[in-house]
Amino acid sequence: MEFLCFIKLAFTINVLSLLSFSLLAYANSPCDFPPYSTSAIPIPTPADSRRLSARHLRPTASPTFGTRGRYSDGRLVIDFIAESLGLPYLSAYLDALGSNFTHGANFATAGSTIRPQNTTLHQSGFSPFSLNVQYYQFNDFHHRSQIIRNQGGVFKGLLPNAEDFSRALYTFDIGQNDLTAGYFLNMTTDQVRAYVPDALDQFKTIVKDIYDNGGRSFWIHNTGPVGCLPYVMDRVLITAGQIDKVGCAAPFNDVAQYFNLRLKETVVQLRKDLLSAALTYVDVYSVKYDLISQAKKHGFVHPLQACCGHGGKYNYNMHHGCGSKIKVNGKEIMVGKSCKNPSVMINWDGVHYTEAANKWVFDQIVNGAYSDPPIP
Numbered sequence: 001m002e003f004l005c006f007i008k009l010a011f012t013i014n015v016l017s018l019l020s021f022s023l024l025a026y027a028n029s030p031c032d033f034p035p036y037s038t039s040a041i042p043i044p045t046p047a048d049s050r051r052l053s054a055r056h057l058r059p060t061a062s063p064t065f066g067t068r069g070r071y072s073d074g075r076l077v078i079d080f081i082a083e084s085l086g087l088p089y090l091s092a093y094l095d096a097l098g099s100n101f102t103h104g105a106n107f108a109t110a111g112s113t114i115r116p117q118n119t120t121l122h123q124s125g126f127s128p129f130s131l132n133v134q135y136y137q138f139n140d141f142h143h144r145s146q147i148i149r150n151q152g153g154v155f156k157g158l159l160p161n162a163e164d165f166s167r168a169l170y171t172f173d174i175g176q177n178d179l180t181a182g183y184f185l186n187m188t189t190d191q192v193r194a195y196v197p198d199a200l201d202q203f204k205t206i207v208k209d210i211y212d213n214g215g216r217s218f219w220i221h222n223t224g225p226v227g228c229l230p231y232v233m234d235r236v237l238i239t240a241g242q243i244d245k246v247g248c249a250a251p252f253n254d255v256a257q258y259f260n261l262r263l264k265e266t267v268v269q270l271r272k273d274l275l276s277a278a279l280t281y282v283d284v285y286s287v288k289y290d291l292i293s294q295a296k297k298h299g300f301v302h303p304l305q306a307c308c309g310h311g312g313k314y315n316y317n318m319h320h321g322c323g324s325k326i327k328v329n330g331k332e333i334m335v336g337k338s339c340k341n342p343s344v345m346i347n348w349d350g351v352h353y354t355e356a357a358n359k360w361v362f363d364q365i366v367n368g369a370y371s372d373p374p375i376p
Contacts, residue, residue: 071110073307073342074355078106078171080362093137100158104168105141107134113177114199126181131174135206142213166214172207173221173284175199175259179252180226183236189251196259200266211274218279220267222260224288227252230306230314230350246293247304253289260285264372283370287361288353292346298360300346307345307354308338315339316350 070076079089082104090106091099111127112134119126129137142165149159160168178199182192207218226232227249236252244250260283267281295303308322309315317336320326324336339345346357353361368375 071352072348072355072358073338075358076355077173077358077362078108080359081171084362084366093141101141101145102158102160102164104160105138107137107141108173109134111177112174113181114174114203115178115195117181126177131203131206135209138210139213166216168215169217169219170210170215171219171221172203173223174203175223175263176226176256179223179255179259180232183232183252189255192255193258196255196262200259200262203263204266204270207270207279208274211277216277218270218277219282220263220279221282221284222263223256224285225253225292226256227254228289228292228304230304230309230316230347231318233304234312234314234316234350235318246289248292256285267372281372282365283372284361284365287364287370290364291357291360295346299344300357301344303346305345306347306350307342308336308349310335310337314350322349 075083075089082089087103088100090104091101093105093107107129109127109129112129112131113126114131116130116132117126117128145159146162148155149161178195179192182195210218225248227244228246232252233249236249238249238251242250244253264281267279270277271279291298291300292303295301304314306315306322310317310320310324320335322336322338323334325332325334327333342348342354343356345354348354364370
């Protein structure tokens, strides 16, 4: 089933709900459905990470599809969503020069969180573009795009119509970084769990603000199994008894599932509060854990290792990441190299997924099998 038609079906059944905020805009198609995306896709990304990935020289491009500026070896889930809608890949909001926003915009960044972090990017690695900042940018884009578009000429062909904002799909995939941020500050699991309700209250406020700006269709991913990610297992100490049968860190996955439980409750409440909205909750946690736990069955190998990295049990080193170089006798040598065959690896750089894994995840969710409300 074409993703576009699937979305419209969910739209009519109930009211519908991405690492960050994306906005997929209007597309001429059999289903006549538009899109827009906001980070909150993460997608693990979630999201078009061009806005922050420029600070790292990483082999993150697909020459076949031209998907540069991503923390991956190619396309992300949001790219596959755009393809299925018959749309070009979304441009980042801040990548304004030469971009065409008539088909949508991406406000996501790598390392973004729901709650603003009281640290700098240099200190923690987390983005200063938290979800509230992304909303401010969206709100500014919403209003200023119409002022500029009304000038006519070339601007009319580069910016969306006013009505596109109410006909767009708003996608969210965010929350993973909120959980890991606490662990990286040496918080206990109980302390991390304690701030989940506040994070989701802030998330709910943003969805309501977008609704007040005319948004009606929301596609919301829950967060994935963070305890199966190399950068978490390498950096946060756990005991042998806390490792599950797959090799993942059970306490971190338990917190992720708690976050997802509360997120689902939040979506249910939003349906009651926003009567004209369509909110779809998508269980990507189950999809990703199935992929990791049954990697061989699905055609993948080494599910807990990064493809692009340097050394250690998980091929991850926070000091020598993907694309990193060291100097030996005055000569630069790349140590953060890509594996030979990313197409059979799940994890790209210790944090994000490979294009092959992203495609597999998309293929599982496209037919609505992991959606709430379910799609017939």
